[in-house]
Amino acid sequence: MKISFRWYGKDDPVKLEYIRQIPSMYSIVTAVYDVPVGEKWSMESILKLKEQVENAGIKFDVIESVPVHEDIKLGLPTRALYIENYKENIRHLSKAGVKVICYNFMPVFDWTRTQLDKALPDGSTALVYYKEQLEKMDPLKGELSLPGWDASYTKDQLADIFEKYSRVDEETLWGNLEYFLKEIIPVAEQCDVKMAIHPDDPPWPIFGLPRIITNEKNLDRFLKLVDNKYNGLTFCTGSLGSGSFNDIVKMVDKYSAQGRIHFMHVRNVKLLEDGSFEESAHYSPCGSLDIVAIMEALHKNKYDGYLRPDHGRMIWGETGRPGYGLYDRALGAMYITGIWEALEKTKGKEG
Numbered sequence: 175m176k177i178s179f180r181w182y183g184k185d186d187p188v189k190l191e192y193i194r195q196i197p198s199m200y201s202i203v204t205a206v207y208d209v210p211v212g213e214k215w216s217m218e219s220i221l222k223l224k225e226q227v228e229n230a231g232i233k234f235d236v237i238e239s240v241p242v243h244e245d246i247k248l249g250l251p252t253r254a255l256y257i258e259n260y261k262e263n264i265r266h267l268s269k270a271g272v273k274v275i276c277y278n279f280m281p282v283f284d285w286t287r288t289q290l291d292k293a294l295p296d297g298s299t300a301l302v303y304y305k306e307q308l309e310k311m312d313p314l315k316g317e318l319s320l321p322g323w324d325a326s327y328t329k330d331q332l333a334d335i336f337e338k339y340s341r342v343d344e345e346t347l348w349g350n351l352e353y354f355l356k357e358i359i360p361v362a363e364q365c366d367v368k369m370a371i372h373p374d375d376p377p378w379p380i381f382g383l384p385r386i387i388t389n390e391k392n393l394d395r396f397l398k399l400v401d402n403k404y405n406g407l408t409f410c411t412g413s414l415g416s417g418s419f420n421d422i423v424k425m426v427d428k429y430s431a432q433g434r435i436h437f438m439h440v441r442n443v444k445l446l447e448d449g450s451f452e453e454s455a456h457y458s459p460c461g462s463l464d465i466v467a468i469m470e471a472l473h474k475n476k477y478d479g480y481l482r483p484d485h486g487r488m489i490w491g492e493t494g495r496p497g498y499g500l501y502d503r504a505l506g507a508m509y510i511t512g513i514w515e516a517l518e519k520t521k522g523k524e525g
C-alpha cells in the first residue's frame with residue numbers, strides 16, 4: 175500500500191512541505207487545474223507540476239482527476255475530439271511517470287452535499303447530506319454554489335445541459351461509458367497507466383440525472399465492459415458507503431482480490447435512518463464503516479496500489495477548502511498507516 179494525499183496545486187493552503195511531514199507519505203494526488211475540461215494538458219504544465227512535487231520530496235504518481243467532458247457522457251458527435259484529447263492526456267501523463275489516473279462519469283455534478291460546515295458535537299465541522307435539504311434544492315434556480323457544482327456554467331447553459339440529459343437514461347449512459355472505455359483503455363494499456371473510475375457520490379441519481387457507478391452489480395458490469403486490469407476502480411469507501419445497500423468490506427475484498435482496485439479513498443461516513451449521511455472522522459467508532467476490516471481485506475489480498483485518506487473534518491480552527499484541510503486528513507493517514515503496520519506485524523508482510 176502506498177499512502178498518498180490530495181493537493182490542489184500552488185493555491186492550496188495545504189503546502190507540499192506540510193504534506194511531506196506526515197510520516198509514511200509516498201505520493202501526491204493532484205491535477206493540472208488551469209485547463210478547461212476536455213482540453214489537452216501541455217507537457218510543459220505537467221512537467222512543471224511534477225517538478226514542484228518532486229522538489230518537495232514526494233512522488234508524482236497519481237492524477238485526480240482528468241475530467242471527462244460532458245459531450246462524452248452525453249454521447250454527442252463532438253465527443254470524438256474530446257476523446258482524442260483524453261488519449262493525448264494519458265500519453266503525456268505517462269511520459270511524466272504517472273501510474274494511475276482517477277476520473278468519474280457523473281453527469282453534470284461531481285460529489286454533492288447539502289451543507290459544508292455542519293457543527294458536530296465535538297466542535298469540529300463536517301460535510302453532510304441531508305435528504306430533506308436536498309429535496310428543497312433546485313440547481314436550475316442558480317441560488318446555490320457548492321464544491322462539486324461546476325460554477326463555470328451559466329444558468330442558461332445548465333438548463334441546456336439538463337435538456338440534453340432528458341434524452342440520456344441509465345442505459346444510454348452505460349453505452350456512452352462503454353464507447354469511451356473502448357477508446358481509451360487500449361491507450362492506457364500501451365502507456366502502462368491504470369485508469370481508475372471513481373464511484374458516484376452519493377451513489378444514487380440526483381436532480382433527475384442518471385448515476386450508474388453506484389453498487390456491486392453495477393461495478394461488476396463496469397469491469398466487464400472492458401475486462402482488462404487497466405480498466406479499474408478508485409474504490410471510495412465513503413461514496414459507496416453512503417448507500418446502506420453496499421457491503422463495503424465484501425466489495426473491497428472482492429475487487430482487490432481481482433486486482434481491479436488501483437486507488438483507494440478511505441474515509442468514514444455516519445449513515446442516518448432516512449438515507450441521509452454525515453462525514454465523520456476516519457476512526458471506525460465515529461462512523462458506520464469498519465475501517466479495520468476494510469484494511470484487513472486489502473492486506474489479505476496484498477494490495478500494493480495507492481491509498482489516500484479522503485475528506486476530513488475541519489478541526490483545530492483550520493479554515494480552507496471544505497473536506498480538504500490538512501489536520502484531519504493527516505490524522506486519517508496516520509490512523510490507516512497504524513492499522514497497516516499492525517497488520518504487517520501480526521499477520522506478516524505476505525498478507
Ligand SMILES: [Mn+2]
Binds near residue numbers: 413484
Ligand atoms: Mn472519494
